[in-house]
Every structure is written in structure tokens, then in C-alpha cells.
Amino acid sequence: MGEEKPVIELLGVEKSFGSQKVLRGIDLQVAAGTTTVIVGASGQGKSVILKHMLGLVRPDRGQVMVLGHDLARVSGRELKRIRTSFGVLFQNSALFDSLTVFENVALPLRERTRATQAEVRDKVMEKLTFMDLQGAEKKYPAQISGGMQKRVGLARALVMNPKVVFFDEPTTGLDVKKSNEIYRLFHKTQAQFHYTAVIVSHDVPKIFKLADQVALLADGVIHGCMTPVEFQLSPKPLIKAFVEETMGPIYSSEGEEATIE
Amino acid sequence: MEPLLRLLEKFGRDTLYHLTQVGRMGIFLSHCLAQAVRPPYKIYPVISQIHFIGARSFFVIVFTGTFTGMVLALQGYYTLRQFGSESLLGSAVALSLVRELGPVVAALMVIGRAGSAICAEIGIMRNSEQIDALECMAIDPYKYLIVPKILAGIIAMPLLTFLFDMVGILGGYLVGVVLLKVSSGIYFQSMYDSVVWQDVHMGVIKSLVFGLLIVWISAAKGYYLHLDRSGGFGAVGVSRQTTSAVVLASVTVLVWDYLITSIMM
Numbered sequence: 227m228g229e230e231k232p233v234i235e236l237l238g239v240e241k242s243f244g245s246q247k248v249l250r251g252i253d254l255q256v257a258a259g260t261t262t263v264i265v266g267a268s269g270q271g272k273s274v275i276l277k278h279m280l281g282l283v284r285p286d287r288g289q290v291m292v293l294g295h296d297l298a299r300v301s302g303r304e305l306k307r308i309r310t311s312f313g314v315l316f317q318n319s320a321l322f323d324s325l326t327v328f329e330n331v332a333l334p335l336r337e338r339t340r341a342t343q344a345e346v347r348d349k350v351m352e353k354l355t356f357m358d359l360q361g362a363e364k365k366y367p368a369q370i371s372g373g374m375q376k377r378v379g380l381a382r383a384l385v386m387n388p389k390v391v392f393f394d395e396p397t398t399g400l401d402v403k404k405s406n407e408i409y410r411l412f413h414k415t416q417a418q419f420h421y422t423a424v425i426v427s428h429d430v431p432k433i434f435k436l437a438d439q440v441a442l443l444a445d446g447v448i449h450g451c452m453t454p455v456e457f458q459l460s461p462k463p464l465i466k467a468f469v470e471e472t473m474g475p476i477y478s479s480e481g482e483e484a485t486i487e
Numbered sequence: 488m489e490p491l492l493r494l495l496e497k498f499g500r501d502t503l504y505h506l507t508q509v510g511r512m513g514i515f516l517s518h519c520l521a522q523a524v525r526p527p528y529k530i531y532p533v534i535s536q537i538h539f540i541g542a543r544s545f546f547v548i549v550f551t552g553t554f555t556g557m558v559l560a561l562q563g564y565y566t567l568r569q570f571g572s573e574s575l576l577g578s579a580v581a582l583s584l585v586r587e588l589g590p591v592v593a594a595l596m597v598i599g600r601a602g603s604a605i606c607a608e609i610g611i612m613r614n615s616e617q618i619d620a621l622e623c624m625a626i627d628p629y630k631y632l633i634v635p636k637i638l639a640g641i642i643a644m645p646l647l648t649f650l651f652d653m654v655g656i657l658g659g660y661l662v663g664v665v666l667l668k669v670s671s672g673i674y675f676q677s678m679y680d681s682v683v684w685q686d687v688h689m690g691v692i693k694s695l696v697f698g699l700l701i702v703w704i705s706a707a708k709g710y711y712l713h714l715d716r717s718g719g720f721g722a723v724g725v726s727r728q729t730t731s732a733v734v735l736a737s738v739t740v741l742v743w744d745y746l747i748t749s750i751m752m
Binding site for chain 2: 282334337
């Protein structure tokens with residue numbers, strides 16, 4: 227992780243909804259320019275962690291430090307300013323049904339900047355071309371496929387050149403081919419725009435190929451935050467059980483079950 | 488003893504829930520008003536919403552206004568005839584429309600046509616994370632989504648009420664003058680003699696308040712869909728909130744109608 231200050235740092239984050247305690251003390255660090263993948267079974271609170279990082283949910287206890295600010299304590303105006311550095315790809319893309327593909331991608335530029343029509347057009351078309359979406363700009367979200375909707379969502383997330391991009395289950399509902407396409411675009415865009423990425427996913431093991439570090443969320447706590455290789459070979463019972471459930475046992479070249487301490 | 492305690496507990500829980508709802512609605516409106524006066528000011532979204540709330544309610548207002556005026560004239564004629572006062576028909580129709588029925592019935596029509604649509608639209612946006620997406624893009628959802636609707640409601644409602652009054656008076660003319668043979672001059676002269684500026688003023692004030700109330704309640708119900716205690720998500724949640732918005736807005740309009748009338752009379 228180096229000595230650089232982390233872009234995102236969660237310290238002892240706890241959150242309950244009614245009587246249900248979802249997060250029981252989350253500690254997590256995300257370094258600049260890296261990709262952190264949060265995995266875990268459904269209903270464990272992965273998206274809740276993401277919502278804390280986005281400032282959509284405030285923790286009951288603990289700190290959510292993003293770009294040097296504690297999101298639980300900043301004012302509404304300050305939070306809005308911090309969010310100008312965010313890009314988000316939502317699970318269902320969250321495109322605006324009444325806007326065309328072009329208008330969806332142009333929305334942050336039109337609402338947050340004083341860019342001229344020509345500048346907006348240039349920037350939007352650049353991102354749409356990057357996502358292989360030329361020709362779809364006049365279509366409405368309901369008129370394009372799920373894979374295309376994800377690409378439009380990604381184009382919209384990146385149009386303001388954010389420092390941090392959050393992905394909530396980016397391949398949910400997509401077939402293998404379209405999932406691979408999203409992963410290819412993720413590689414391509416991160417190489418080009420150098421953003422820090424946080425991905426919440428259950429698409430194991432594919433998602434490991436993208437990750438610099440993998441964190442397992444179970445029972446409201448992060449169990450280990452390590453490189454994908456370390457994660458797959460970890461002897462920790464919870465991680466080992468998760469890896470075996472999702473990938474099957476990992477064997478060494480000698481045919482024995484492999485672990486690293 | 489235990490059933491009584493349970494009843495008390497339920498009463499306390501319900502009271503707290505409804506107080507929270509009222510507080511939430513108040514916060515919602517204060518956010519909207521604060522964002523309404525904060526630049527930048529964009530005209531096109533307001534015009535677009537005036538078209539949706541106002542222009543697209545044109546035919547429903549014309550129909551309901553015409554038939555309201557017609558039935559007022561019919562009822563009024565037979566009642567007034569018992570006292571030999573058919574000459575006051577124009578006055579009865581115009582005063583009923585301008586003071587009461589115009590603002591109230593127009594508001595109820597707008598609730599059914601536009602208020603329900605506003606609630607469902609915002610509710611679906613909440614369900615599909617579009618409102619979260621706006622927040623994450625650092626775009627204020629109140630400013631972008633709600634303020635144009637509120638301004639449009641305040642602008643469109645008096646215009647729709649004016650339209651309702653006009654077609655209502657013409658409907659009354661159709662029945663009173665054309666069918667029941669009341670003199671045309673007497674119909675309009677009695678109207679001219681009895682309707683004073685204060686009546687028009689009351690109608691305008693009511694329609695402005697109703698315009699605000701309709702959009703405020705409808706939009707807030709959709710916006711807080713996810714916080715509804717009966718489990719807000721899904722199509723059922725949207726339909727439940729829409730029904731609730733229509734009922735609450737209708738009742739609120741009638742309550743405020745009484746309050747404004749009692750203050751201004």
C-alpha cells in the first residue's frame with residue numbers, strides 16, 4: 227500500500243437498521259490508483275459499505291474518511307464538493323429513463339459545469355466512442371440491452387474524470403460475454419484515466435483478476451484484506467470456506483491443498 | 488393489563504411515526520424552497536413541467552369545468568325559481584365557481600392527473616437508484632427534480648382554475664340561458680353585480696396554495712418511498728404511495744380550502 231495516505235479509510239464503522247446490526251466495526255483502507263474488491267455472500271452489507279463511502283448512509287459509529295474528509299461529519303455542501311470526485315456505476319445502471327443515452331452521459335456536465343454545448347458534445351462523444359456506443363446516443367435506456375446500459379452507466383461515471391470510481395455489482399444480470407466486455411472496459415478505462423476503484427461483487431473468481439486487494443465481508447466484519455493470490459490461499463477458516471464455496475479447493479502443483487501463512 | 492399496554496405501545500409508535508412523517512415533509516419543503524431561490528435558475532425544466540401539469544390537464548379541466556357549471560345552473564335554477572329569483576342564476580353560478588368549486592375541483596382533477604404521476608415518477612426513480620445516482624453525481628435532487636415541479640404547480644394551478652371558472656360560467660350559460668331561457672343580459676349582469684375583486688382574490692390565493700400543496704405532497708411521498716414503514720420498495724410500494732399521496736393531497740386541499748375561506752371571509 228506504500229506510505230501514501232489512503233484515498234478511502236474506514237475506521238470501526240458500525241451500522242444498524244432497526245434491530246439488525248449490519249456492520250460491526252469495518253476497517254478498510256484503499257490506496258490511490260488501486261482496485262479494491264469487496265466480496266461476500268448476499269445480504270452481508272457489501273452495498274451498505276459502498277453507500278457509506280458515497281456518503282449516502284451515515285455510520286452509527288466510526289469514521290468514513292474519503293479524500294481526507296470524514297463523510298459522517300462534513301456539511302451537505304462539503305459532501306457535494308467531495309462527490310464531484312466520484313463516479314458510480316450502479317447495480318442496475320440507474321440511467322434516467324426519460325433521457326437519451328447522450329443526455330444521460332451529458333447530465334453531470336450540464337448540471338455541474340459551464341461547458342458550452344459544443345464542449346459537452348465533444349466530451350460525451352469521446353466517452354461514448356470509448357465505450358463502443360457510437361450510434362446509440364439518441365436511444366433511450368429502455369431501447370438498449372443490459373450490457374449497453376452498463377456501458378452507458380460507465381460512460382456517465384467517467385465523463386467528469388473522477389478520482390474514485392465505485393462499482394456496485396457491475397456484472398449482475400449480464401451473460402458471460404457481456405460481463406467480460408465490462409471487465410475489458412474496466413481495464414481499458416482504468417489504464418487510461420488512472421482512477422481508484424472500489425468494486426462490490428460476487429462474481430468470483432473473475433473479479434480477482436481486476437483486484438489489487440480483496441476484502442471478505444462476513445458477519446458485519448472485514449475478514450482479511452489481501453492480494454487475490456493471498457486471499458485464494460489463505461488458511462483463515464472463513465476465507466478458506468468462502469474460496470472453496472465459490473471456486474472449489476485450491477491445490478498446489480503436487481496435488482495437495484495449498485495455503486500460505 | 489397486557490392488552491392495554493400493547494394498545495398504548497401501538498398508539499405511541501403510531502404517533503411517533505406520524506410526527507416523523509410530518510417533520511420529514513417539512514424538511515422536504517424547506518430544502519425545496521432553499522434550492523428554489525439558489526442560482527442557477529433554469530427556465531426550460533419549469534416550462535416543461537408547466538406543460539405536463541398545466542397544458543396536459545387542459546381537456547380534463549374543460550370537461551369537468553363545463554359540466555360543473557351546467558349542473559350548478561340546473562340546480563341553481565330550480566332552487567331560485569321557488570323564490571322567484573331566477574335572475575340571480577348568473578350570480579350563484581359565478582360565485583360558487585370563483586370562490587369554491589373552481590379552485591377545489593380543478594385541484595382535485597390535477598391531483599388525479601398530475602399529482603399521482605409525480606408521485607409514481609419520483610417513487611420509481613427512488614426505487615431504481617436514480618435519485619442516489621443524482622446525489623452521487625453531486626447534483627441536488629431537490630433542485631433538479633422537485634423545484635421545477637413545485638414552481639410549475641404554483642404557476643399552472645391559477646391558470647387552470649381561471650380556465651375552469653370560465654368554462655364553468657359558459658356551461659352555466661348553456662343550461663341557464665340556452666336551455667332554461669333565462670335572459671342572457673340578466674345572467675351576465677347579476678354576475679357582474681355580485682362578483683367582487685375579493686372573490687377573485689380568494690380564488691387566486693386558494694389555487695396558488697393548492698398548486699404548492701399538490702406537488703409538495705405528491706413529490707415528497709414518492710421521494711420518501713424507501714422510508715415507508717409498510718415496506719416501500721417494488722411496484723406495490725409505488726402503487727401504495729401513489730394512492731396515499733392522492734388521498735392525503737385531496738384531504739389537505741379540502742382542509743386548506745376551509746382554512747383559507749374562514750380567514751378571508
